[in-house]
Amino acid sequence: MKKTLSRWLVDIWYKDPFIGVWLMPLGFLFSDFVKFRKFLYRVGVLKKHTLPVPVIVIGNITVGGTGKTPLIIWLAELLKSEGFKPGIISRGYGGQAESWPQWVDANSTAEHVGDEAMLIAKQTACPMAVSPLRVDAAKLLLEKSDCNVILSDDGLQHYALNRDIEIAVIDGERRFGNSYCLPAGPLREPIERLQSVDFIVVNGEKTEDNEFSMQITGNTAVNLTTGEQKSLQEFIGTGCHALAGIGNPDRFFKLLESAGLTCKSHSFPDHYKFQLGDILFPGSEPVLMTEKDAVKCMTFATSQHWYIPVKAIPETGFSEQLLNLLREKTKTAK
Incomplete structure (x- = not known):
């Protein structure tokens, strides 16, 4: 619905x-x-x-x-x-923590602090705090870091x-x-x-x-279970599934298309809480997803699943x- x-x-x-x-x-x-x-x-x-x-x-x-x-x-x-020395605050959208603010570190999960917070903290290694009230997150950030x-x-x-x-x-x-x-x-x-x-x-x-x-560029796929890396060109002609639970899924699908891939696309609402059944498809074709979605699928992904890191220029x-x-x-x- x-x-x-x-x-x-x-x-x-x-x-x-x-x-x-x-x-x-x-x-x-x-x-x-x-x-x-x-x-x-x-x-x-x-x-x-x-x-x-x-x-x-x-x-x-x-x-x-x-x-x-x-x-x-x-x-x-x-x-x-x-x-x-930058520090980062966010709302922690989608996070289900019992109390706020929350500190984001290696022990955090997307379920508690949100998918975007996990992705940002992982990529930047900056101190980060989240809360629906940004002021509370900022105060925690200043208490626990020298940003x-x-x-x-x-x-x-x-x-x-x-x-x-x-x-x-x-x-x-x-x-x-x-x-x-x-x-x-x-x-x-x-x-x-x-x-x-x-x-x-x-x-x-x-x-x-x-x-x-x-x-926004990205030309490498990373396997969710093994960490293996492949260029997107290696997926050309193999057939694949592409899924995205982001604000504009079509942008991700177009990135894959511009790399020469032909994928069956599956779009989900932004911040969608994936379950195993959402990312499993018949056959052995690779499944490509955004890195934001991958942080929510790490615990149940298989070797078929790959994410595409992107960067802004x-x-x-x-x-x-x-x-x-x-x-x-x-x-x-x-």
């Missing part, structure tokens, strides 16, 4: 030109609520928290995947290479936490769909929200002068501008 509903909403937001119009009044109500909530933070009715270290928020204004996770991993590596800059995953609408730099990520293919707010369209906030962020990064080809493009100039702004904010704070 959840899978069907997810696909139905995506069709309304990005393909159907009529049903979204009927839902527009609800979209206007949602937009007004978002603006009123932001106003309450601005006038002090709702409390904002300022941290003793710079905060960089990476988020989006649409529901669903835009490529934030690969960008956060890239940013963490960039900051470390420049001498910073001097915080990356806040998917925190653009979490106004309780003051931020020094905002980065909005856009899906270059789907952009803003029908441009309506929820539930009529995919927008969490009106499009004009982008006028107040510091950077706009487009996953794909940019269309505006104030945007930076970013490419922002256009030249983005890193320099970001670092300059961060250093300026850091100097001002002192």
Whole structure:
């Protein structure tokens, strides 16, 4: 049911030109609520928290995947290479921990802290804490680490936490769909929200002068049980299954297609909790999945299962501008 509903909403937001119009009044109500909530933070009715270290928020204004996770991993590596000590906070979406905040380390599981948190912590080796309340996660992070800059995953609408730099990520293919707010369209906030962020990064080809493009690449498959690595080209002509439980599964399927693979595709809702029956198929064909999905399948995967690590490559100039702004904010704070 959840899978069907997810696909139905995506069709309304990005393909159907009529049903979204009927839902527009609800979209206007949602937009007004978002603006009123932001106003309450601005006038002090709702409390904002300022941290003793710079905060960089990476988020989006649409529901669903835009490529934030690969960008956060890239940013963490960039900051470390420049001498910073980044820490990361996230909501821990999908995590079923009994209490929050939660520290993310080698003993954590996707079931407790969420799939994206596990992937980010694994890839960056940065200190990380998660909580539905980002402020609580940030406080735990500062208590348990010596980080001097915080990356806040998917925190653009979490106004309780003051931020020094905002980065909005856009899906270059789907952009803003029908441009309506929820539930009529995919927008969490009106499009004009982008006028107040510091950077706009487009996953794909940019269309505006104030945007930076970013490419997501991946050409290697890693076996979930053995750790063996193969180039994607080695799967050409073999036949395979591809599955993805991410915000935009088609992007993963297109990555495999562009590498020359012909796969039977199986899409699932974002943050889907996989079970063995979801990833087993008749025959011995390899099953390819995203790394985000793999962290939830490690305990029951077989040698048929492979994941594709990806990395973000922002256009030249983005890193320099970001670092300059961060250093300026850091100097001002002192």
